Amino acid sequence: MQAVMEAIIYVADDPVKAEQFKEVFPEEGLDEIEEALKNLVDSFNARPGGMMIREVAGGYRMTTRPEHHERIRAYLKTRPNAKLSMAALETLAVIAYKQPVTLAEVLAIRGKKSSTALQTLLERKLVAILGRKQVVGRPILYGTSREFLIHFGLRNLSDLPTLEEFAQMAGEQL
Amino acid sequence: METGEDLNQDFQPSSESSGITIHLDAFQGPLDLLLHLIKKEEIDIWNIPIAHITEQYLEYLQTMKDLNINLAGEWLMMAATLIYIKSRMLVPQEQSAEAQPEEEDPRTELVYQLLEHQKFKNAAEMLYTREEVENAIWNKPPADVLEEGQDVVAVTLFDLLRAFHEVVQRFEAQRVMEVAQEEVTIEQKIVDIRTLFLVHDKILFSSFFSEARSKRHLIVIFLALLELVRLHEVWLYQKKAFEEIQICKVKETA
Numbered sequence: 001m002q003a004v005m006e007a008i009i010y011v012a013d014d015p016v017k018a019e020q021f022k023e024v025f026p027e028e029g030l031d032e033i034e035e036a037l038k039n040l041v042d043s044f045n046a047r048p049g050g051m052m053i054r055e056v057a058g059g060y061r062m063t064t065r066p067e068h069h070e071r072i073r074a075y076l077k078t079r080p081n082a083k084l085s086m087a088a089l090e091t092l093a094v095i096a097y098k099q100p101v102t103l104a105e106v107l108a109i110r111g112k113k114s115s116t117a118l119q120t121l122l123e124r125k126l127v128a129i130l131g132r133k134q135v136v137g138r139p140i141l142y143g144t145s146r147e148f149l150i151h152f153g154l155r156n157l158s159d160l161p162t163l164e165e166f167a168q169m170a171g172e173q174l
Numbered sequence: 175m176e177t178g179e180d181l182n183q184d185f186q187p188s189s190e191s192s193g194i195t196i197h198l199d200a201f202q203g204p205l206d207l208l209l210h211l212i213k214k215e216e217i218d219i220w221n222i223p224i225a226h227i228t229e230q231y232l233e234y235l236q237t238m239k240d241l242n243i244n245l246a247g248e249w250l251m252m253a254a255t256l257i258y259i260k261s262r263m264l265v266p267q268e269q270s271a272e273a274q275p276e277e278e279d280p281r282t283e284l285v286y287q288l289l290e291h292q293k294f295k296n297a298a299e300m301l302y303t304r305e306e307v308e309n310a311i312w313n314k315p316p317a318d319v320l321e322e323g324q325d326v327v328a329v330t331l332f333d334l335l336r337a338f339h340e341v342v343q344r345f346e347a348q349r350v351m352e353v354a355q356e357e358v359t360i361e362q363k364i365v366d367i368r369t370l371f372l373v374h375d376k377i378l379f380s381s382f383f384s385e386a387r388s389k390r391h392l393i394v395i396f397l398a399l400l401e402l403v404r405l406h407e408v409w410l411y412q413k414k415a416f417e418e419i420q421i422c423k424v425k426e427t428a
Contacts, residue, residue, distance in 0.1 A: 063311045063312060066307060066311050069309075080309045083309070086298060087202075109290055111287065112246065152304040167293045174219040
């Protein structure tokens with residue numbers, strides 16, 4: 001079963017979830033599948049190869065190991081991807097921690113208009129519209145997407161450090 | 175009327191006057207400037223010398239205006255807030271001093287705003303670092319990695335129709351003699367295109383039709399192509415909208 005799982009993680013375009021393996025192994029219980037996955041990840045990552053299996057956005061995906069990035073880039077002849085601007089990252093941070101959140105609430109925290117940054121985030125599918133707030137004007141509520149988790153290599157939202165940690169840092173910085 | 179215009183000129187420096195208008199607020203806002211000043215002067219955030227900071231803030235604002243930087247409304251809002259706090263701190267509090275000894279410091283709200291802002295700046299830093307790390311990691315290269323570092327635009331049906339229309343027009347303009355109508359079927363054409371892609375990785379959409387000798391032939395090629403797109407054997411892209419359409423073989427998943 002582990003060998004098949006490894007192969008499936010390899011061919012998949014998106015992180016593969018335990019439930020998806022359940023479809024492949026209908027005779028197995030979810031517990032057995034999760035157990036096998038854990039063993040696979042442990043043994044795969046224990047070998048000092050060029051690849052690793054990571055848990056991202058609630059699923060598993062096979063990636064290269066970061067320590068090889070320079071040689072890989074030299075081979076691919078690529079430049080790093082376009083990074084997000086600081087304005088976009090700040091806006092994204094507010095949305096990630098305060099979601100569901102309206103644009104006005106983002107403005108209050110950042111002290112400046114954030115519509116351009118938000119536009120970028122929506123285009124890159126890092127942020128999604130969650131609905132509308134049931135107040136006057138029914139403003140749009142924003143939250144982070146699954147793509148956000150993948151982009152930042154997070155298993156889930158609770159993988160993020162807590163806001164208190166950043167508050168403490170802020171207290172020390174000022 | 176005239177004075178009104180002058181005032182406008184003051185707040186929105188016209189780009190004609192000095193050539194360039196810089197949009198600073200795309201990067202930083204008034205809270206960032208205040209945090210910068212506080213850090214630079216090693217000021218205790220719980221005891222901000224508001225008169226001094228206000229003066230510095232307004233100086234920066236003036237410099238930015240001199241540099242023709244387009245200042246959004248929030249910069250003036252913050253200036254107004256600072257001046258308001260400063261004025262409240264100047265008001266003698268004797269009469270209320272005994273009645274309400276714990277009257278709130280007019281700076282408190284601003285301090286919390288600054289701390290909150292710094293907090294999210296730190297969170298943004300964390301995201302920045304994570305993105306940096308993720309950029310050093312590759313998954314299976316997506317099928318659409320074509321030419322290094324180039325973004326491509328998916329081709330819409332309308333682009334395709336326009337491109338095909340151009341091909342037909344070009345064909346009609348240089349109408350070669352219609353040799354005896356050979357019957358080409360879509361199935362046959364699909365086989366032909368597959369053979370072509372055994373050798374080539376990508377082919378320019380327009381060059382695809384060069385061998386066609388009749389309008390019917392053109393249409394058969396076009397339909398064969400659409401069928402291959404439907405079967406996910408080839409895909410169409412352009413480097414920019416309205417640019418030449420390229421046809422690219424979908425690489426088999428390695």
